[in-house]
Amino acid sequence: MRRRIPLIITFIIGVVLITGYFVTRGPFNTLYESFSDYFAIITVFAFILGGGSLLKIHLKRVSSRAADWPYSVVTLVAFLVTLVIGLFKVGNPGGMSGEILASGSWLRFMFDGVYNPLSATMFSLLAFFVASASYRAFRARTKEATILLSAALVILLGRTPVGAWMTAWMPESLAFLELPNLANWIMAWPNTAGQRAIMIGIALGVIATSLRIILGIERNYLGRGE
Amino acid sequence: MDVTLMLWIDAALTLMILSFLYRDNPFYKFAEHLFVGVSAAYLMAVGFWDHLVPNLLGKLFPSLMSGVVPGAVGRSPDYYYLIPAVFGMLLLTRLIDRWAWLSRWALAFIVGGAAGFNLPRFLDSDFIIQVQSTMIPLVVLDASGNLLWGASFSHVVLVLGVICGLVYFFFSVEHKGALGHVSRAGIWVLMVTFGAAFGYTVMARISLLTGRMEALGAWLGSIF
Numbered sequence: 001m002r003r004r005i006p007l008i009i010t011f012i013i014g015v016v017l018i019t020g021y022f023v024t025r026g027p028f029n030t031l032y033e034s035f036s037d038y039f040a041i042i043t044v045f046a047f048i049l050g051g052g053s054l055l056k057i058h059l060k061r062v063s064s065r066a067a068d069w070p071y072s073v074v075t076l077v078a079f080l081v082t083l084v085i086g087l088f089k090v091g092n093p094g095g096m097s098g099e100i101l102a103s104g105s106w107l108r109f110m111f112d113g114v115y116n117p118l119s120a121t122m123f124s125l126l127a128f129f130v131a132s133a134s135y136r137a138f139r140a141r142t143k144e145a146t147i148l149l150s151a152a153l154v155i156l157l158g159r160t161p162v163g164a165w166m167t168a169w170m171p172e173s174l175a176f177l178e179l180p181n182l183a184n185w186i187m188a189w190p191n192t193a194g195q196r197a198i199m200i201g202i203a204l205g206v207i208a209t210s211l212r213i214i215l216g217i218e219r220n221y222l223g224r225g226e
Numbered sequence: 227m228d229v230t231l232m233l234w235i236d237a238a239l240t241l242m243i244l245s246f247l248y249r250d251n252p253f254y255k256f257a258e259h260l261f262v263g264v265s266a267a268y269l270m271a272v273g274f275w276d277h278l279v280p281n282l283l284g285k286l287f288p289s290l291m292s293g294v295v296p297g298a299v300g301r302s303p304d305y306y307y308l309i310p311a312v313f314g315m316l317l318l319t320r321l322i323d324r325w326a327w328l329s330r331w332a333l334a335f336i337v338g339g340a341a342g343f344n345l346p347r348f349l350d351s352d353f354i355i356q357v358q359s360t361m362i363p364l365v366v367l368d369a370s371g372n373l374l375w376g377a378s379f380s381h382v383v384l385v386l387g388v389i390c391g392l393v394y395f396f397f398s399v400e401h402k403g404a405l406g407h408v409s410r411a412g413i414w415v416l417m418v419t420f421g422a423a424f425g426y427t428v429m430a431r432i433s434l435l436t437g438r439m440e441a442l443g444a445w446l447g448s449i450f
């Protein structure tokens with residue numbers, strides 16, 4: 001029962017949604033619309049599950065005084081304070097009926113003052129790591145790495161004013177070799193070819209995996225044991 | 227909120243994260259853990275008010291939610307929405323070891339839903355349309371019948387590039403001989419794609435870094 005019922009649920013939901021996509025009227029369409037709504041609602045519960053799991057893990061770390069446990073306190077306090085502010089719309093000028101991210105609300109402050117700078121700086125750090133990774137790739141001296149870095153360099157220079165300035169001296173007959181034009185050509189043709197091959201490959205993979213899941217052949221998502 | 231206070235918090239958090247460039251340190255760890263807590267709660271709160279309240283609570287308890295959900299006034303409860311509510315609660319049983327197996331039912335709904343949505347959508351937009359878009363003439367002529375070398379070359383690059391890329395992903399046959407050469411050309415096409423993506427990623431990250439430097443500049447400007 002613990003494994004069979006989930007397989008039946010997956011089969012019914014999958015078949016109804018696929019049929020509802022092609023049959024645009026009648027009960028299948030009604031079910032398609034309803035299941036779409038239900039699907040969106042249930043996935044929001046996954047956020048709650050994520051929050052609950054975060055609480056559980058960090059409370060465990062604090063209670064067992066695991067290594068670096070004071071940082072878990074930081075996570076717990078930040079989580080609970082933001083959650084209370086968000087769920088009860090604390091400091092929201094419009095009260096409970098106001099917009100969740102209304103200007104001047106405390107959650108807006110948490111977003112603009114804490115979340116935004118932290119996430120932007122965290123991702124901007126990658127600029128340094130990307131630079132170091134490209135240097136290491138360049139040192140590898142393989143044909144593939146050279147192609148990758150040459151394409152990246154042309155795109156980087158071609159999309160900035162310095163690229164246009166560097167190749168502005170070229171005669172009209174060689175205008176296609178100017179960096180902005182070369183970057184546009186790479187983006188429009190070889191890049192599209194590669195992306196299309198990847199997309200077709202992914203689509204075939206998704207179709208095959210979806211069929212395996214709906215038919216109950218793929219069961220890894222159920223985990224092990226009963 | 228006070229602008230100066232915002233500037234100081236912004237700058238302090240930015241410097242804490244950037245301190246990781248030197249090495250892992252308590253300031254970075256503090257900012258990292260703060261980020262985890264704030265972002266998880268922020269997403270939960272936004273998900274609750276943007277999705278759960280109007281789409282679930284507003285449908286089940288319209289009179290109770292009439293103050294916060296526009297259009298809920300006078301609406302009768304739609305008890306069909308107990309289905310996602312029950313499945314959602316079942317998903318949360320994952321947190322209780324004894325009942326964790328019940329969360330598989332909700333997970334089955336999510337996985338079955340994702341499979342059911344994705345199969346026709348990918349078949350249509352990522353397979354049929356992409357194949358269709360690749361069916362282009364290899365020889366391009368202008369209105370008076372003259373060969374357009376540049377356009378023809380670009381079309382050949384596109385068609386051969388897609389074929390070579392697909393051959394690289396075809397693992398049912400060993401990539402030897404002629405197939406090996408085609409597959410190798412496929413790798414080069416993919417490398418150009420990855421290079422373009424890499425270039426764009428670098429630009430995006432540098433633009434974020436520029437934004438952070440501007441924020442630090444504004445903070446320094448407020449001091450001096």
